[in-house]
Amino acid sequence: MSRSSNPYQDDRGNKDRSITKEGGGEIDATRQSGPTSAASGGPFLAAENMTGGYGAADILHDCTLTVEKGEIAVIVGPNGAGKSTAMKAVFGMLNLRGGHVKLDGEDISALTPQDRVGKGMGFVPQVNNVFPSMSVEENLEMGAFIRRDDFGKTMEQVYDLFPILKEKRRQPAGELSGGQRQQVAVGRALMTQPKLLMLDEPTAGVSPIVMDELFDRIIEVARTGISILMVEQNARQALEIADKGYVLVQGANKYTDTGEALLADPEVRRTFLGG
Amino acid sequence: MDLLNALVTLLNFVVIPAASYGAQLALGALGVTLIYGILRFSNFAHGDTMAFGTAMVILFTWWLQGMGVHLGPLPTALLALPFGIAVTAALVLFTDRAVYRFYRRQKAAPVILVIVSMGVMFIMNGVTRFIIGVEEIRFEDGERFVITAGEFKKMTGLAEGLAFRSTQAITIVTAIIVVAALFWFLNRTRTGKSMRAFSDNEDLALLSGINPERVVAVTWIIAAGLATIAGTLYGLDKAFKAFNYFQLLLPIFASAIVGGLGSPLGAIAGGFLVAFSEVGFTYAWKKVATYVLPDSLAPDSLLQLMSTDYKFAVSFAILIIVLLFKPTGLFQGKSV
Ligand SMILES: Nc1ncnc2c1ncn2[C@@H]1O[C@H](COP(=O)(O)OP(=O)(O)OP(=O)(O)O)[C@@H](O)[C@H]1O
Numbered sequence: 001m002s003r004s005s006n007p008y009q010d011d012r013g014n015k016d017r018s019i020t021k022e023g024g025g026e027i028d029a030t031r032q033s034g035p036t037s038a039a040s041g042g043p044f045l046a047a048e049n050m051t052g053g054y055g056a057a058d059i060l061h062d063c064t065l066t067v068e069k070g071e072i073a074v075i076v077g078p079n080g081a082g083k084s085t086a087m088k089a090v091f092g093m094l095n096l097r098g099g100h101v102k103l104d105g106e107d108i109s110a111l112t113p114q115d116r117v118g119k120g121m122g123f124v125p126q127v128n129n130v131f132p133s134m135s136v137e138e139n140l141e142m143g144a145f146i147r148r149d150d151f152g153k154t155m156e157q158v159y160d161l162f163p164i165l166k167e168k169r170r171q172p173a174g175e176l177s178g179g180q181r182q183q184v185a186v187g188r189a190l191m192t193q194p195k196l197l198m199l200d201e202p203t204a205g206v207s208p209i210v211m212d213e214l215f216d217r218i219i220e221v222a223r224t225g226i227s228i229l230m231v232e233q234n235a236r237q238a239l240e241i242a243d244k245g246y247v248l249v250q251g252a253n254k255y256t257d258t259g260e261a262l263l264a265d266p267e268v269r270r271t272f273l274g275g
Numbered sequence: 276m277d278l279l280n281a282l283v284t285l286l287n288f289v290v291i292p293a294a295s296y297g298a299q300l301a302l303g304a305l306g307v308t309l310i311y312g313i314l315r316f317s318n319f320a321h322g323d324t325m326a327f328g329t330a331m332v333i334l335f336t337w338w339l340q341g342m343g344v345h346l347g348p349l350p351t352a353l354l355a356l357p358f359g360i361a362v363t364a365a366l367v368l369f370t371d372r373a374v375y376r377f378y379r380r381q382k383a384a385p386v387i388l389v390i391v392s393m394g395v396m397f398i399m400n401g402v403t404r405f406i407i408g409v410e411e412i413r414f415e416d417g418e419r420f421v422i423t424a425g426e427f428k429k430m431t432g433l434a435e436g437l438a439f440r441s442t443q444a445i446t447i448v449t450a451i452i453v454v455a456a457l458f459w460f461l462n463r464t465r466t467g468k469s470m471r472a473f474s475d476n477e478d479l480a481l482l483s484g485i486n487p488e489r490v491v492a493v494t495w496i497i498a499a500g501l502a503t504i505a506g507t508l509y510g511l512d513k514a515f516k517a518f519n520y521f522q523l524l525l526p527i528f529a530s531a532i533v534g535g536l537g538s539p540l541g542a543i544a545g546g547f548l549v550a551f552s553e554v555g556f557t558y559a560w561k562k563v564a565t566y567v568l569p570d571s572l573a574p575d576s577l578l579q580l581m582s583t584d585y586k587f588a589v590s591f592a593i594l595i596i597v598l599l600f601k602p603t604g605l606f607q608g609k610s611v
């Protein structure tokens with residue numbers, strides 16, 4: 001925690017777990033949402049000209065991501081390109097210096113992440129994306145936290161999508177395998193019935209068979225009308241199912257086209273897809 | 276007959292007192308463990324929150340008594356309890372707003388919050404003494420005994436008596452009810468589950484639409500409730516004295532840590548372990564031994580391992596021994 005220059009975050013080398021518990025969140029939860037404004041027209045999600053980072057240095061430079069309704073958009077790029085950072089920016093977890101985020105005809109740039117969930121956005125982070133001590137079923141229930149109606153049906157749908165979760169429903173999510181945990185994470189995000197589902201490397205650490213399966217499930221989800229914005233390390237497979245692809249390099253858009261066109265582009269193939 | 280007498284002596288001087296003391300420690304440790312699990316720091320102000328809560332209960336008890344309200348055989352303090360909890364919760368929420376929230380916004384390292392809670396402890400300490408004074412206050416009324424030693428002897432014809440004070444009975448019954456309610460709340464209700472989720476993964480809880488500030492507020496309210504109940508039960512059983520609650524912080528932390536910080540079940544087990552060892556080590560076993568052992572082996576000494584003045588040392592000895600063998604505590608708090 002001592003990376004920061006904020007003296008309040010300096011723990012003076014304390015490692016005593018009997019007085020403090022590590023693992024606090026990164027998001028400022030005391031922040032309040034600002035106002036939204038109408039911004040009709042344009043794609044379903046339009047995150048345009050995003051510029052900003054975690055501290056003084058910018059990670060994102062004029063980065064633009066758009067997704068149409070029911071479309072799958074995939075972000076690929078080298079490690080450290082700023083893909084996860086771009087996802088966080090779209091979800092309001094970053095203080096942007098420039099740019100705006102519009103969802104479904106509304107400018108939501110000033111909203112906190114919590115309030116974006118209420119607007120129909122769901123996010124599966126790259127790491128720490130389950131509640132480890134809670135059972136699979138409780139994880140899904142927490143996904144449905146903002147819903148006041150009966151979510152039993154959605155839970156059945158998630159279990160249909162990922163049958164293994166039904167089998168393990170009573171088991172703590174922290175005791176599942178990596179691939180099963182990713183399924184819990186995606187299932188949790190689906191429980192809100194989002195209009196836009198954002199996935200940061202959902203197939204990380206997953207075997208090829210499960211990966212294909214997971215991609216199939218993601219296509220199924222998109223068919224129900226949910227827009228999907230996804231970061232993927234398995235660029236080739238991901239672009240195959242993508243309606244739109246973004247290649248991000250050093251926080252800026254390098255190539256933007258349909259998934260097919262990017263796969264066919266010799267330049268992209270050579271530099272990012274390994275031939 | 277001798278064996279029965281030994282058993283009754285044991286019950287009278289060890290089991291019953293330790294059980295009610297253990298229940299008080301367990302309730303206190305539950306509050307500490309809850310704050311640790313959810314707000315991620317050890318709240319050193321918990322002992323003084325107990326003192327403040329009890330002071331409030333005493334004031335409301337006097338007020339109720341002044342109005343001629345009584346609970347019959349039960350102490351009036353039980354009726355004053357909800358009022359005391361409400362005032363304590365208000366104070367604790369105000370403290371959170373005025374003090375802790377600033378550090379939360381700064382994403383302050385938890386160790387800073389530990390030190391901050393010490394500051395809060397000294398202020399609460401002063402406020403409590405300012406309001407109610409430093410003297411010892413007895414505020415129990417109603418029936419004093421469920422059964423007295425004399426009655427017991429007459430009933431059973433045994434040489435040894437068994438006294439069961441009503442405050443001890445009330446402590447144990449209240450503790451069982453409170454613990455059951457707390458576990459039900461944490462495991463079954465939507466708000467309780469959201470607290471566990473927040474304890475597991477703050478950012479993901481927020482991304483699920485859980486309002487973190489609400490979780491924090493509910494945690495403080497529950498902690499204030501547990502502190503006031505524990506403090507009042509302790510005060511009814513012994514007597515109220517602000518300084519005693521400050522000292523009680525030691526065995527309470529020992530209980531929470533021995534059980535495994537962050538684990539509610541551990542807090543309860545820890546509370547009883549510490550209480551039984553404290554009483555067990557400081558009790559003079561001569562009488563029990565005389566009944567059990569044959570005459571030839573009857574002991575001359577008191578068979579007291581330690582004078583009661585050293586009872587706090589027992590908590591720490593247990594703490595060290597348990598942590599040497601199980602560094603995470605008995606029920607390694609899943610989230611620790
Ligand atoms: N919490 C943080 N605080 C400060 N800098 C960060 C933080 N997270 C990431 N960065 C920096 O931002 C840059 C982009 O990181 P990011 O996580 O967005 O990359 P990525 O494209 O998702 O990479 P990967 O493919 O490895 O997941 C990196 O240089 C990284 O050091």
Ligand SMILES: [Mg+2]
Nearest residue numbers: 083084085126
């Ligand atoms: Mg990433």
